[in-house]
Amino acid sequence: MNDIGTQQAQQPARPDPAPLDLTACVRSATAAPSLHNSQPWRFRISADSVDVYADPRRRLDVLDPAGRELLISVGAAVFTLRLAIRGAGHLSDLELFPVEEEPDLVARVRVGKPMAPTPAAEALVAAIPHRHTNRWPFARSVVPADAVERLADAARREGGTLTVANAVSRNAILSLSQEADRALRSKGRYRAELARWTSPHAGRRDGVPATAIGPWDALEILPIRDFGLLQPRFDRAVAQFEPYPTIMVLATDGDTPRHWVNAGQALQRVLLTATWLNLATTPISQPVEIPGVRRLLTASGSGKWAQMVLRVGYGRPAVTTPRRPLAEVLLPDSSEES
Template sequence: MFATALNAATLEELVSAAVAAPSMHNTQPWRFRLRPETHTIEIRAAIERGLRAEDPDGRGLHISVGAAAFNLRLAVAHNGWEPVLRLLPAPHEPQLLASVRLAGRPQSGSAAEPDLYEQIWRRHSSRHPFSGRPLPPLLLAELVDAAQTEGARLRLPDANEAHRLLALTREGEIRTTTDQARREESRRWIRTPADTSYGIPPAALGPQDALGHLPMRDFSALRAPAYPPSLPFERHPQLAVLSTAHDRRADWLRAGIALQHVLLLATRAQVRASMLYQPMEWPDLRWLLRDPRSGPEHVQMLIRLGYGPEGPATPRASATDSLG
């Protein structure tokens, strides 16, 4: 019964959902492999698409794979199976980061909310200005609860703390644009969809903040005329700090799972999001993102949330190209 149910079309649907997850510079650093004897889909690191300069430890890569694992878990449940997710299932295979086994009928309350599956296809980062309209407290509480459900923590800084975090983000951006290896690596991932399904098309880069409140990543490092012009962004961005209690590979994967859960809930509420990676790429700045008043934490992602335009979506590789 199981073998006939998991046909090629269903497998393609499951992997297509997984590859819709976000990844730094849209590198899509994952590969999927079906183990038919155990009804398991494995997610492995695509090392060749890692960012050696900006993500030398692979922390960002693990977060991306965690987000893909969350999508895969949702898709498996949507298709009528119980998803059994394992992180780092084979210590002797360091590139095998996660697996999802397709088990029996899902138990009540065993998976995330079913309607989140539909949000997979709608979610993408928006690098455009937001309106500054406050997010409803009930939604913010729901996002915090979602992160906690996945073994992470989502902190919502006040205005003063957000100002401090944005100053660290600005410092990270300055360092990256003045570091030749990182600058060149960022530029290499600006690609046209006609050439590749990876990377960020110039149309999706988004503008810079004309008022200087929000330090957006400058992929070109020099604002050439072909890139979007500067525009005024929201004066008081709504930030969310995603963190974990520890800082091991499994924690990075859990952070990615929590990140995607939060992003899909936000998408369902018509809230846009973008990730501020810049301070995460420098160990000293990442350490300073911590709020000592909140107790021990390892910050894994800085998220900007708000109401605004969707912005252009980045391309994705096909399920066929992602299997192997």
């Protein structure tokens, strides 16, 4: 896989590169998005590499029985780790599923030679702490064509395809999304799972806090995940969302665990590029969580598998969601275990 930042001429090595702080790079990686902010990842740091593991205990059984979205989340963390290493002035090499006997070991990121980061890589690094899912109404402004192309290019660089929906496709996708959302909300197990990831308690560092839930759409045009499902409607703000949202579909050339990880890397590169462009984003995952609906979004003829639906636009700043402390996600060095 090409190293991050190769879209511009590579910079010469710094004369005296600072020691690489892999712990700081892992801390950046934990800022990646994940389904219900479940943060289903763990890391093991060694002298010159970081192993990234999926944490199956954090898989959502109802929404994600196959672990597809779990691996998308881990893939987003893998990309953020690679980016952090690049921003710290080093190249890196990525190997997916390096040990056949350890299926939870998703990626091994090896530190490469020192190389000053490109301005594009530095811009994406700067966007990491500012990327947040935005569940609020967006402005009615049209997303410029050059911004759409930059987002599509970001997906291509990580092996994904990002397609903006035209008016007819957008309406069809929104209709399918609403259908999927209704199907999910009708399940008691779904409501119980939602409660698990939204129930507040002191000191909680995962899940979706009330401050990040946002209002519900008065016209119910957009299927924004209703994290307030278990709260009375009148307790939540009501707002009118944009009537003609910009909707994009992220797809991959296949539908294996490797493709899911790469979808996560493409997703995070797209989201960080959008943040860099001052765009707000909302992943809409309901339509790809119902197999029958996902099949309708998949271009079987070209082999493009839909992995995520995105809403993109200009919106108010979104709040930060909590992250678990490093002590909870760092595994001991294998040499320390022996």
